């Protein structure tokens with residue numbers, strides 16, 4: 001019997017309307033467009049406005065668009081996995097909230113917390129549900145409302161992040177396409193360099209933690225940068241070696257969009273030409289779990305059936321990984 005693989009049969013993104021440009025940030029903190037663009041590649045990012053709108057809102061919009069695009073009824077979905085570090089609530093899971101919002105009455109769901117590598121962790125586990133033969137339609141979402149945990153008084157972090165969501169549909173195939181291989185890694189020793197200090201069980205929210213802004217994202221940027229450059233390139237090289245891929249065989253590198261300089265270093269190590277590197281950091285910034293599926297969405301019209309894609313990410317945890325997929329459909 002042929003092996004069942006998980007094919008991505010559709011992708012849909014959602015970004016909020018409000019655009020926070022570098023010029024606007026210049027009015028909020030001591031920074032400038034030239035510094036931000038030369039150090040990160042970011043020009044602008046999207047911010048979700050509106051009372052009571054959380055990550056689930058963006059995930060809902062992405063899934064509704066995906067259902068329409070793939071001609072799928074919400075009741076047909078077996079499983080929804082949401083990768084996020086900005087869930088609507090500590091509990092219940094955002095996946096449960098979103099399933100209800102889109103009417104996925106027959107689905108079960110859960111969240112994955114792996115920061116910027118969340119989409120790769122979720123894509124890999126989602127694929128494995130398909131590969132067992134038991135599940136036929138799995139929706140994997142990367143969604144983050146980073147503006148809810150960014151400190152807009154900290155110029156070293158507030159320039160980096162934005163809000164967004166994107167979802168893919170996974171379905172079974174017996175062809176040599178779909179999710180072929182993944183290498184996923186983590187090292188909790190990286191925790192001190194990128195985390196949220198308070199609001200969890202170790203240091204619950206209090207008047208003091210709020211006064212100190214400890215419910216917002218803390219990062220030691222240059223340390224994270226060094227680990228990101230090395231580990232994202234290492235894991236990308238590893239997945240290429242395991243699958244006998246050269247830079248020429250790779251149609252697209254789909255890198256997590258944290259910093260253009262990290263992306264360039266990864267592409268150089270893989271010997272993949274810059275013209276084959278997906279890039280949208282200039283317009284969305286770092287949307288954490290959403291960056292990779294948002295790239296797939298932006299570049300969907302250029303992807304052809306059989307294209308070799310290497311997806312690579314690095315994030316808080318530390319977590320990192322690379323996934324090799326063969327794209328499953330031609331532009332529609």
Ligand SMILES: CC(C)(COP(=O)(O)OP(=O)(O)OC[C@H]1O[C@@H](n2cnc3c(N)ncnc32)[C@H](O)[C@@H]1OP(=O)(O)O)[C@@H](O)C(=O)NCCC(=O)NCCS
Pocket residue numbers: 030031032035036039040116155156159194220221222223224225228258259286314315316
């Ligand atoms: C955050 C980051 C862009 C900073 O770039 P960097 O080249 O490391 O810059 P540094 O932190 O060394 O700061 C250099 C100088 O710029 C200043 N600076 C920092 N942020 C600034 C800003 N927004 N505007 C202007 N100047 C800024 C610093 O204060 C420092 O000044 P000093 O030399 O007088 O002390 C970079 O470290 C980075 O991208 N890190 C990884 C981020 C990441 O990937 N995070 C998510 C993980 S997925």
